[in-house]
Amino acid sequence: MARRKLQHYRFSEQAENVVQAGKPLYSEIKGNWNKLYFNNESPIVVELACGKGEYTIGLGRKFPDKNFIGVDIKGDRIARGSALATGYNLSNVAFLRAGIQYSDDFFAENELSEIWLVHPDPQIRERYEKYRLTNPTFLAKYATFLKPGGMFFLKTDNTFFYEYSLQTLDEAPHFKILEHTDNLYESHLLDEHHGVRTHYEGIFTAKGYTIKYIKAQVV
Template identity: 80%
Template sequence: MARRKLHHYQVSEQARNVLQRGKPLYSEIKGNWNKLYFKNSSPIVVELACGKGEYTVGLGQKFPEKNFIGVDIKGDRIARGSALAAEYDLSNVAFLRAGIQYSEEFFDEGELSEIWLIHPDPQVRDRNEKNRLTNPTFLARYAAFLKKGGMFFLKTDSTFLYEYSLQTIQESSAFRILEHTDDLYQSHLLDEHHGVRTHYEGIFTGKGYTIKYIKAQLS
């Protein structure tokens, strides 16, 4: 393991704002994020596949009245978001190191107010549809986690994932699409991403890709 990656793993292991296997609360946090971790009753927003946590931290800065949780399986990635949140003294930001396929172990029914997906892997091969984070199975899971009227947001540079997600969300009985665009930066919806742009989003736009956006609500 590269020295830098090992350092990030150690940061994640020691960070107070990272929950992972072997640490306190990991096995008892489901349904108890407000009570046991944040110790308030503020709405909970989750970013799935959060990577380095840039969006989680960015939203946490802009909305101190909400709680934010970034979820990713890569400890070296979330360690960076963890360190940034600590640097900004964001007590409303936490990270969970876990696979999204195991999310039912960490979130209870009706526990969340919003779920964000920011540039997830589009998994374009047919055989990988089961891994697409907007497939019907995952959408049903998100619907269970969200409160009545809860929101689901997707940002992606992938036309494939955008069109696939429009279809699966439209076919879902749980969600209704409120708005969507295939070019966020040229849309009246631009302010809805709150000016938070990840490193990779900058790369994508620099190469000429447009950013697609979907906003859906739990029916």
């Protein structure tokens, strides 16, 4: 293992804004994020597959009246986001190191107000559908975590994943698609991503890819 990765893992072990295996909150946090971590009753927003937490941090800086949690399994990525959030002194930002397939171990029914999914791996191969983060199984989990009227947002550069997600969300019994576009930057919906974009989004747009966007609501 590279020395830098080891340093990141050690950082996360000590970081107060990272919840991961081996820390007391890891087994106690479900249904208790406001009480045990944030110490307030502000709405909770989760970014799934957050990578280095660029979106989580960007939203956390823009909306200090909300709480934000970035979720990813990669410890080195989480550590980078944790360090950046600490540098910005963001008390409303936390990170959870866990696989998204185990998210129902960490979030309770009606605990969240928003879920963001920003440029996830599209898992294009048919045999990998079970890993697509908008497949029916995952959407059912999200609908449980979200409060009534809670929001689900998706950004992707991948046309296949965009069209797949439109279909699964349309067929999901507890979601209603409110708006969507296959070219966010040329859409009236542009302001809805709050001017926050990831490093890879910049790369995608520079190569000529359009950014797709879906806004859905729990009904």
